[in-house]
Amino acid sequence: MTGTGADALLARVDALLADPAATDPGLGDELARCDDPLLLCEAGLLLADVTADRVRRGTPRRTTPLRIAVAATFTADGVEPLLRTGLLAAGLDPEIHLCPYDRLGDQLTDPASELTAFRPDITLCLQDSTALLPTDWDPTDLDGVRAILLERAAATVDAAAAFAARTGSAVLLHTVPLPRPDRDTVIGHRSRAALGRIWRETNTLLLRAGEEHDGLYTADLEAVLADTPGPVRDERRYRYGRMAWTPHTELAYAREASAFARAVTGLGRKVLVLDLDNTLWGGVVGDDGPTGIELGTLYPGDCYTDLQRRALALRRQGVLLAVCSKNDAGPVDEVLSGHPDMVLRPDDFVAVLADWQPKDTRIAALAEELALGLDAFAFADDSAFECGLVGGALPQVDVVHLDGDPAGHSSKVLDPARWAQLGTTATDTERTALYRRRRDRHRFGAAHSSAEEYLTGLGIRVHIRPVDPFTLPRLVQLASRTNQFNMTGTAHGEAVTRRMADSPDHAVLTVEVTDRFGAEGVVGGVWADRGPESWRVRNMVLSCRVLSRGVERAVLQHVTDLARAAGATFVEADFTPTGRNGPAARLYPEAGLARAHGDDAPYRARLDALGPLTPDWIALTPKEALDHV
Amino acid sequence: MSDAMTTLPGLVARVTRHPADEITADSPFTGLGRWGSLVAVRLLATVEQAYGVRLDLRHYLTIRTVGELAAEIDRRLETRATPAG
Numbered sequence: 001m002t003g004t005g006a007d008a009l010l011a012r013v014d015a016l017l018a019d020p021a022a023t024d025p026g027l028g029d030e031l032a033r034c035d036d037p038l039l040l041c042e043a044g045l046l047l048a049d050v051t052a053d054r055v056r057r058g059t060p061r062r063t064t065p066l067r068i069a070v071a072a073t074f075t076a077d078g079v080e081p082l083l084r085t086g087l088l089a090a091g092l093d094p095e096i097h098l099c100p101y102d103r104l105g106d107q108l109t110d111p112a113s114e115l116t117a118f119r120p121d122i123t124l125c126l127q128d129s130t131a132l133l134p135t136d137w138d139p140t141d142l143d144g145v146r147a148i149l150l151e152r153a154a155a156t157v158d159a160a161a162a163f164a165a166r167t168g169s170a171v172l173l174h175t176v177p178l179p180r181p182d183r184d185t186v187i188g189h190r191s192r193a194a195l196g197r198i199w200r201e202t203n204t205l206l207l208r209a210g211e212e213h214d215g216l217y218t219a220d221l222e223a224v225l226a227d228t229p230g231p232v233r234d235e236r237r238y239r240y241g242r243m244a245w246t247p248h249t250e251l252a253y254a255r256e257a258s259a260f261a262r263a264v265t266g267l268g269r270k271v272l273v274l275d276l277d278n279t280l281w282g283g284v285v286g287d288d289g290p291t292g293i294e295l296g297t298l299y300p301g302d303c304y305t306d307l308q309r310r311a312l313a314l315r316r317q318g319v320l321l322a323v324c325s326k327n328d329a330g331p332v333d334e335v336l337s338g339h340p341d342m343v344l345r346p347d348d349f350v351a352v353l354a355d356w357q358p359k360d361t362r363i364a365a366l367a368e369e370l371a372l373g374l375d376a377f378a379f380a381d382d383s384a385f386e387c388g389l390v391g392g393a394l395p396q397v398d399v400v401h402l403d404g405d406p407a408g409h410s411s412k413v414l415d416p417a418r419w420a421q422l423g424t425t426a427t428d429t430e431r432t433a434l435y436r437r438r439r440d441r442h443r444f445g446a447a448h449s450s451a452e453e454y455l456t457g458l459g460i461r462v463h464i465r466p467v468d469p470f471t472l473p474r475l476v477q478l479a480s481r482t483n484q485f486n487m488t489g490t491a492h493g494e495a496v497t498r499r500m501a502d503s504p505d506h507a508v509l510t511v512e513v514t515d516r517f518g519a520e521g522v523v524g525g526v527w528a529d530r531g532p533e534s535w536r537v538r539n540m541v542l543s544c545r546v547l548s549r550g551v552e553r554a555v556l557q558h559v560t561d562l563a564r565a566a567g568a569t570f571v572e573a574d575f576t577p578t579g580r581n582g583p584a585a586r587l588y589p590e591a592g593l594a595r596a597h598g599d600d601a602p603y604r605a606r607l608d609a610l611g612p613l614t615p616d617w618i619a620l621t622p623k624e625a626l627d628h629v
Numbered sequence: 630m631s632d633a634m635t636t637l638p639g640l641v642a643r644v645t646r647h648p649a650d651e652i653t654a655d656s657p658f659t660g661l662g663r664w665g666s667l668v669a670v671r672l673l674a675t676v677e678q679a680y681g682v683r684l685d686l687r688h689y690l691t692i693r694t695v696g697e698l699a700a701e702i703d704r705r706l707e708t709r710a711t712p713a714g
Contacts, residue, residue, distance in 0.1 A: 010643060038675050042643055077667055236686040237670060247674055 006039045013046045027055040032089040037247035044081025052091045057395035066092045071099040071107045072126035074244035086258030108159040123171045128244030139186045146198040153202045157209040164215030168496040170264045174221040175203040179233040214494035219256040228252045263420035266481035275381035276325035290334045295341035303406035308343035310410045318428025323352040350435045360393035369442045425474040427521050437517040455617040458515040462554045467501050467508040475525045485542040489578035513546050534570035535563035550615035552587050557613040564607050572602040633702040644672045654696025
């Protein structure tokens with residue numbers, strides 16, 4: 001960025017600092033677009049006490065601060081401000097703790113460490129090559145070097161996995177780039193190939209840990225740096241202050257970590273609304289006719305075909321696709337169903353909206369039909385007018401303006417921060433069909449006079465059973481994605497959930513719902529403590545897909561049935577207002593539970609004082625005998 | 630006044646948060662805002678990016694005032710502009 005551009009950006013930051021009431025809703029986007037790590041570092045330092053709602057458009061995406069710890073084997077002070085700008089741009093208020101330098105192992109393993117005391121939601125473990133490679137490594141004994149590298153990497157993985165299991169923090173490792181002087185230390189071509197191999201074996205070990213361990217994830221930093229200008233390490237910074245990363249490397253890492261934070265907090269987008277003309281294909285179908293549009297293997301048609309393939313890949317991983325295009329429905333159907341070069345077909349879309357209504361009203365209506373928040377939506381269009389309209393009217397929507405060469409369109413849509421997810425589950429491949437049914441249900445509802453008549457007509461059945469190895473990943477994903485019906489705002493990670501599920505002192509249950517339109521799959525869960533006197537519901541989450549149907553009351557009925565059968569006298573339940581979980585607030589008081597003393601105490605009731613909770617229109621069908629819970 | 634001195638105070642102000650109009654050639658770095666080793670490294674990176682020069686870290690760490698740094702930047706710019714030989 002030029003000096004003037006830099007000064008302009010910092011002047012906007014200064015204006016925010018000068019007036020605590022000031023807001024600059026475009027600043028977050030500006031920070032996300034900026035590629036100058038030095039400027040972002042200064043901005044991030046200044047923004048230490050500024051909250052996300054002052055730099056973003058739309059409603060805040062999370063009201064509690066996100067606690068992020070940075071534990072590094074080298075001086076990583078430069079990462080903190082870059083992380084801050086990335087998180088603010090994502091709508092997150094970070095509380096960042098930088099652990100003492102080069103104490104990664106102690107911090108992870110010592111239960112009395114600063115890191116443990118900080119109680120991080122997310123723990124970033126940063127390693128440089130010297131944490132793995134001994135200072136006196138011998139290029140003529142690469143087998144020996146390999147053994148040490150693998151041992152050290154495994155030690156990091158073990159410490160990080162144990163920390164994740166002990167604390168419930170989501171832990172991010174990364175592949176470690178090998179700086180040039182280390183590569184150049186080996187002069188033989190064959191030996192240098194061997195060094196490359198063992199270095200990658202080490203990184204493969206780190207990557208595998210991110211695939212396999214609960215609560216442990218790995219960012220492939222080495223691969224990201226292939227697209228980053230300049231060296232990974234500036235020898236002057238390293239020798240002088242043990243700063244192992246250049247500012248560009250720090251920024252590349254901070255972007256990965258920010259995307260990870262979005263994934264952990266469930267802020268990845270869930271719906272991609274696509275324009276058609278000059279977005280999904282080249283040309284204008286209304287003018288050029290179904291045979292005249294550009295698709296296929298030749299430029300520029302191949303750019304549009306590629307975007308379709310990318311969208312299909314997103315669809316297979318659980319992103320819902322929809323069309324919103326100003327067109328007549330006839331030619332659009334003809335192309336979607338019949339054009340031989342189309343990759344996407346009608347069944348790939350949850351909705352095809354081809355008419356002449358304003359796109360902002362179409363998208364808002366679709367959000368309502370799907371019962372999804374607008375902050376789950378991304379919208380891609382080549383038209384500056386449509387992008388401006390949607391962005392202006394629906395500030396929560398992530399607008400992707402596909403201007404310029406169509407060869408760049410796929411990369412714009414695929415921005416990793418946009419679709420951040422921790423993992424994909426079996427439900428994701430069926431998500432389009434699930435949400436098509438939800439739209440049908442919405443329309444079915446519109447045809448009924450009373451809510452009760454509608455609900456009775458749905459024929460809702462609720463199945464509740466203990467979580468098992470097949471449903472656990474989906475339950476954890478659901479907890480991280482659910483903000484509205486979430487009793488405490490807490491997303492219990494994989495490690496904590498598995499530990500509770502395996503313990504006789506706890507119960508972890510999944511909730512599945514079916515109705516006349518089909519099965520919804522796992523749409524909710526309960527985490528509870530089973531005491532001899534009292535059962536305590538630590539958290540309950542329900543997907544917004546099944547809200548307003550009384551399912552939560554059937555779930556509470558089932559939990560209290562289990563507690564009674566186990567001989568308990570009381571049921572207790574935690575509730576913490578998060579600013580977004582209003583829909584969940586009424587369940588406990590309306591069911592007859594009351595806060596014993598003060599707002600921090602759990603809700604509580606005698607089990608024998610509770611009346612029936614399950615609504616008449618729901619059939620509650622536990623799948624397992626009670627003593628198996 | 631050296632060429633770099635016209636723009637350098639703005640960069641120094643950005644990194645130290647010391648008001649630009651109070652920064653002169655005689656200003657010692659140690660008297661500027663939050664000056665310390667991390668700030669020194671940030672200023673080095675900022676200067677190198679802004680002027681497209683690369684400084685010798687050993688020499689940079691001996692520089693005491695803003696004016697001395699401006700002179701060093703000018704020297705580097707001249708060396709870069711003069712063809713070798």
